[in-house]
Amino acid sequence: MSKARSRWAIDLRPLSIASYRRMWIGSAFQNYGYQFTAVAVPVEMFSLTRDSFWVGLLGVAALVPLLVFGLWGGALADALDRRKLLIVGSWVLWLGTLGFLVQSLAQWDQPWLLLVFTAVQSTAFALTNPTRSAIIPRLVPPHLVPSANTLSFTTGEAGVVLGPLTAGVIFATWNLSTALPIAYACDALLFTVGMWSTLRLPPIPPAEKAAKAGLRSVVEGFRYLAGAPVLLLSFAIDIIAMTIAMPRALFPEIADERFGGGAAVGWLFSAIAIGSVLGGLTSGWIGRIRRQGLALVGAVVAWGVLVGLAGFAHSLWLMVVVLALAGAADLVSAVFRHSILLVYAPDQMRGRLQGAMTVVVAGGPRLGDLRAGATAALWGVGLAFSGGGFVAAGLAIALALVFPALTRYRSPDIEPDPRPAVAPEPISSAS
Template sequence: MPGAQSALRRVAVDTRPLRTPAYRRLLVGQGVSFIGFQLTSVAVSAQVYEITKSSLWVGLLGPANLIPLVVFGLWGGAVADAVDRRRLLITGSLVAWAATLALLVHAWTGMNNVLFIIMVIAVQSTGFAVTSPVRGAIIPRLVPPERVAAANTLNFLVSSAGSVAGPLLAGVVLAKSGYSTAYLIDALLFGAGLYAAVRLPRLPPIGDVIRPGLRSVVNGLRYIGGHPVVLMSFVVDIIAMAFALPRALFPELAAERFGGSAVAFGWLSASIAIGAVAAGLLSGWVGRVRRQGLALTWVIALWGLTVTAAAFTDHLWLVVVLLAVGGALDLVSAVWRQTILQTYAPDDMRGRMQGVFMVVVAGGPRLGDLRAGATASAFGLVPAWAGGGLVCAVLVVVVGLAVPAFRRYDASERLGRRLDDAAQ
């Protein structure tokens, strides 16, 4: 039926960026390697909990990730504005791969040393801190401006698919084979991402080049501080992740309510990403939303409320469904936040913006892990889980509506100005 087909095209994911071969390879390579990354993330959390029987120790993986993310994320973004982005992507990827190999050797030898795991995770986070802003800065160089939102949606879709496949695979692998097999699979899947990076064209810097260092980082932070729309895109995400993300509590929930089942832990770890995949497949409307600042505020508030509701059920399927709804909301907000940065900032500032974006996107959950683990140890599982979601919902509405420039931001007007500048 023509009417039904037209409606489906309006809501289905926009695949036009896939017509660009370099972007297509980058997307596929990222998707495959991210499955292994998520597999390792779940395995590390489970291994630390098995060794210590403490959610606080699991939560301490957060700062182990966060410190390198802040330092090397900001630095990596500055470097991405000053060097060939292809070469930097390859270098950072090799650092992350070396960390995975170290986890593999650790598991094979049966060391069971939590401090060693934490140090290796810090190294892995360093590699991730370099590669993530580079990928974000590369996308606007590969696809036209009007397809940046669609390309971001595809990126988040394949990442979310990896966040489903990786934890579910982890549940099976950990139940049948153990940690060393999980890390071995990650090391093998890494090859797809490295191949995509090697096949990229040269991507030298455009515009004014400032030597990477403290000055260029400060200039990037000054740019954020002087543009409320950009600043608030970071603030609302920090609120969402630091207060509402319950990820560090998944091992304890699986142990207390579901008999310590590795399969249940895998489903819990995949639940948010399941919703993100579903939202990505029906994301054709996302790029047409104009008032992205206002929409972000309400979407993140709903995320906090769904997380809160998930704390009060003993049924695994219902926890998964509620967190999946939250994951769908999170994907939509991530696309809008990334698109704001990539269409608002000039190319010679995009690496630094993506560096800060990566610090917030990856660092916020680590703060959330620490917050969740610490409050669960102090007050219990349900208060830590539900209380964080409620604080998120209230705080994001108060902060989001308080900044007029963010509340009134119109994406179509900004994109029109960028297209006019490009034509000139």
């Protein structure tokens, strides 16, 4: 029994490292709080416009800052102390949340304001996300990087489960004018735990011979990426999965038309993450997979097929179950994609490559929102939902067949390193 548990249960060894543990706790609270806003903003936009196309425009508002600041943020993460950069970005992210709260309390009811504050939060996310990811290999030894990634993704997805479900209860309990400020206020309050964990991180200065942040540094990152077909293909297959198959912008309309609104929207926003959490809790096998490229392709194909099947469901619980299975596949693909990058790339390149990854991973769903909203406006919500999933699965298979470098990739055998990833911290009762 104990051997079976160790084979399948999630690996908790990274939590024995105090710095990683604090960042993990803070990120969990921050991700949970952000989901209140992630649900409230599209719900508010749909209530103001009654049009999924406007909900899709939220993706455009988030994408533009990601394209500009994601790459620059990655270059900064290679050139500056990553702890200081994370603190600055976190403050900007918190100010964006306060903007949503103020406009909801004042009842300004202006769709363009939602686009503006979405852009502010996206700018901050573009700075913090590559920085936070690039910090992990400095906190844990190399052989624990896949386990640390799995822990981070699993708890992040747990927030995506609990946050929308809690938001759904809020929207089912109060009328919209009351529920919106409550949701935004919950996000602002929970964010303070994430800020505490960031302030408690040790200094993480740039690597030796680190490049200065600037256009040349960004270009160097692209040159490295162009010469690494495995990384390039892992980015491309994620773009296919998120841009073409992501159904998120359709959830408010489907919840309203198929399932009567109310708490249904919370279940739909939580469904994918429910599967990701369950996949993470049974992820002990992930660290033993060496054909990581092939596993990544298989997970993306499964994601697309399951999203396509979910679009046919006219029972809320059936749609939640199928989307949860898709979420489990998405968790697997995310862990392999990030683990390939963090092990493949040298430390002095990780920030820039994580910046490019942020543009792909976070920008893809935003483009997916626009794709879903636009196709729903043209051909209906059912075709926009199912068609995107099946097309994404087919394109992923075609990419793997035409460019087989990714499916041939095998992870190196990394021996445990007894040395600490960062200098030992002084013993503190607050740890």
